Amino acid sequence: MLYTDETRRDILSRLSGYRLKHTLGCEKAARMLAQKYGADEDKCAFAMLLHDITKNFSQEEQLNLCEKYGIIPNDVEKEEWKTLHGKTAAAIAKDVYGAPDDVVHAIAYHTTGCAQMNLLDKIVYMADYIEENRTFEGVKTARKLAARSLDQALLYGMNASLRELVQRGKLIQLDTVRARNWLMEQMQEPNG
Ligand SMILES: [Fe+2]
Numbered sequence: 001m002l003y004t005d006e007t008r009r010d011i012l013s014r015l016s017g018y019r020l021k022h023t024l025g026c027e028k029a030a031r032m033l034a035q036k037y038g039a040d041e042d043k044c045a046f047a048m049l050l051h052d053i054t055k056n057f058s059q060e061e062q063l064n065l066c067e068k069y070g071i072i073p074n075d076v077e078k079e080e081w082k083t084l085h086g087k088t089a090a091a092i093a094k095d096v097y098g099a100p101d102d103v104v105h106a107i108a109y110h111t112t113g114c115a116q117m118n119l120l121d122k123i124v125y126m127a128d129y130i131e132e133n134r135t136f137e138g139v140k141t142a143r144k145l146a147a148r149s150l151d152q153a154l155l156y157g158m159n160a161s162l163r164e165l166v167q168r169g170k171l172i173q174l175d176t177v178r179a180r181n182w183l184m185e186q187m188q189e190p191n192g
């Protein structure tokens, strides 16, 4: 068994307010997508339970975790330190909760995406984007796309995120650009 009910309760007890609500919404969305696309449901749900476990941490706490787990922030992460929560959550998932490597990977890349995303990575990214508590403009379109094509939904989400980062004058993680380019290349291939 990947995780027990007790582990699930322990993880949830560390979250509160909107973060708890969002995490439960993500868990539900990930199970739904896993069923639809034939992924391991428990792995998807486990990744979702842990993906934002450090999201509300301060800059100091994030940097302490980076130090502890040997995470070296890149230039963008130094500036936009909140984006470190994927990598610090992944480290805790592995160290504290014994998550397997593919779950750890999906958590680490849930904010940026990456090239060569596998099914688990894609579902975690997308469940985070479309879970039922999300209300941003375009979420309904993203949900419709996700019901039809995971890749199309991902591309839609990544393009929207990139546009938003540009509009807000934010730095862009190279992994997000790589993820989006890779996805477009895949979708152009006849059997991709
Ligand atoms: Fe997150």
Ligand SMILES: [Fe+2]
Residues within 6 Å of the ligand: 022, 026, 051, 052, 128
């Ligand atoms: Fe999230």
